[in-house]
Amino acid sequence: MAQTSTTVSGPRRTPPRPGAAWRAGGGLAGPAAVAVVYTLVQLALLVAGAGLGWDETVYVSQVSPGVDAAFFSAPRARGITFLVAPLTALTPSVEALRVYLALLSGAGLFLALRVWRPLLPARVLTLAGALFAGLWITVLYGPQVMPNLWVALGSLLAVGCFLRAARDRADRAALAGLGAGMAFVALMRPTDACWLALPLTVAALCVGAWRRPVLLLTLVAGVVVGCAPWVVEAYLSYGGLVARLRRADEIQGALGWHLAFYDQLRALQGRLLCRPCDVAWRRPGTGVWWFALPPLVAGGVLLAARVRLRAVVLVPALAGLSLAVPYLLLIGYAAPRFLLPAYALLALPAALCLLWIAEAARPRPVAAAGLALLLGAHLVVQYGILDGAAARARVNRTAFGRVAAELGRQGVRPPCVVSGEEAVRIAFRARCASRQTGGHDASITPARLAALARDRPVAVVVSGADEPPAYARSWRLRRLPDLPGTHHLRAYVSPSAGRSPSVLVMEVIFI
Structure with missing residues (x-):
């Protein structure tokens, strides 16, 4: 009699679906904690004693009561x-102002991340x-009156909303x-909006399920509405859009073919503007993360297909x-x-890749500890640069x-x-108007400035071996404290400027 063998098995296990461990969703405690820490760091390091930079002064002067607006150049x-x-x-x-922007930027970071929660x-x-x-x-630009961080947060939010609207018509x-x-x-920044809209438009046209008129119309309408003030101002103040x-x-x-990779790398040492970028790369450690970013992004994109x-x-x-x-390719500085x-959006695939490395490597505790050490070292380098930039801002304000x-x-x-050297920031601190007779910010003729000097105080500031313009050579010369x-630094002060009594007394004493 043949024996029948039986197999005793436990509960059947369903093999995990690809990507089950990477399902979207979850709580918002993590992103909220990041936003709070980001805000607190700004408040702790960048609020007290920091003055306005040159670009910031131009922007703030446009809406400051009792201050003449600085010249607003065409790209702004x-x-x-x-x-x-x-x-x-x-x-x-x-x-x-710093506190206001720090709180806004922290809230903006949380909102931009929250949009991605279903994704x-x-x-x-x-x-x-x-x-x-x-x-x-x-961190540095969180409390600053500069548009770039806000473009980053707006781009992160817009791309997340695009994907959600494309995947769910409701x-x-x-x-x-x-x-x-x-x-x-x-x-x-109108030009940044156009570069952002380009890949989103291509994606909406190329993916069949996303090819919806309402999606494209919303995308284009957003860009048009946001650019409208800039275009209107072009016709009112600059002679037209062209x-x-x-x-x-x-x-x-002159926009054209300029490879600025090395310039951007050297600027990561703490240079806020590298133009011309002729500085040496003395701190290679500041660029390590920059070299790690492309492979991490590529790894994140490849992993995304699997999950x-x-x-x-x-x-x-x-x-x-x-x-x-x-x-990186079109601007020579x-x-x-x-x-x-770019960093705000590329952080998403980079984070996916880093988490996969930490969870896939064995033994996992060792891998996680190693990754934490690397990220800690990265933060130490970043905050070393930040501390130097914050210190320079405080020195500038005092000067x-x-x-x-x-x-x-x-x-x-x-x-x-x-007028003259550093006129924008000096004028704003002195509650004066800034006017230049030449360069990109030329806003007045020499004859007109000389005429103004007949009925109001005018100071022409020069530095180094520079000579004053012809109309100011006979004006009163005074040495000014140096700037970083x-x-x-000298000022040629028009005769219409009456000196304060204390200055007159001191001059009589020394005479």
């Missing part, structure tokens, strides 16, 4: 001035937010977010690369802030305050005009 857009206008209408305090796991969003917020550039909130996000980016574009191209050094997140990761990667194109929008005070003692008081990087 007024989005950041609209953002700070509510605060500047209430107080001239730079510290209050990516919470741990990916948390690490991506930490990678982006941990860069010295991101998600009207995402569709509205897409339009608002694109308009916000365009309001801050004339403004041509002038912007001239000011930016059923291909479009969710590929689209932000392409959008980030598109936003980097003009600043560098500034770390230019690439902030410009001394120069403005000395001009005040020489009778350069409102209504007054400052600028020595032998």
Whole structure:
């Protein structure tokens, strides 16, 4: 009699589906914690004692009561001035402005990450937010009156909303977010909005399920609405759109084929603007993460195909690369802030790759500890650069305050005009108007400035071996305190500037 064998087996186990461990969703505690820490670091390191930079002064002067607006050159857009206008209408305090922007940028980071909650796991969003917020550039520009960080946050939000609206036709909130996000980016920097819209438009046309008129119309409408103020201003103040574009191209050094990779790398040492970028690369450690970013992004994109997140990761990667194109290939100088929008989007695939490495490597505790050490070392380098930049900002504020005070003692008081070296920042601190007779910011003729000097105080500031213009050579010469990087600073003060009594007494004593 044949024996029948039986197999005793336990409960049948269903093999895990590809990507099951990477399912989107989860809590928002991680992204919220990143946003809170990001805000607190700004408040702790960058609020007290920091003055306004040159570009910041131009933007703030447009909406500061009682101050003549500085010359607004063709490439600039007024989005950041609209953002700070509510605060500047209430107080001239730079510290209050820093706190306001620090709180706004922290909230903006959380909102931009929150949009991605239905698309990516919470741990990916948390690490991506930490990678982006941990860069010295991101922290430094959080409380600054500069548009680049806001372009980054708006781009992160817009791309997330685009993917949500493309995948779910019923998600009207995402569709509205897409339009608002694109308009916000365009309001801050119109050209960046066009580079952002390019890959999203291609994706909407190439993916059959996404080929919906409402999606494309919302995308284009957002860009048009955001660019409208810039275009209107072009016709009102610059002689038309073509004339403004041509002038912007001239000011930016004639856009064309310029490989700026090495310039951007050297700028990561702490140079806020590298133009011309002739500095030596003395701190290679500051660029290690820059070399690690491309393979991490590529790894994240490849992994996304395995875990059923291909479009969710590929689209932000392409959008980030598109936003980097003009600043790596078309502009002949560098500034770390230019690439902030690219870093914000590329942080998503990079975070996915890093998490996969940490979870796939064995033994896992050792791998996780090694990754934590690497990230810790990265943060130490970043905050070393940040500390230096913050210290320089405090030194600059003190130095410009001394120069403005000395001009005040020489009778350069409102209504007054400052021209020449560092005129924008000196004039703003002295509550004067800044006017230049040459260069990209030329806003007055020499004859007109000389005429103004007959009925109001005018100071022409020169440095080094520079000579004053002909109309100011007979004016009263006064030595000014040096500025960082600028020595032998002098002011030629018009006869219409009456000196303060204390200065007159001191001069009588010494005579």
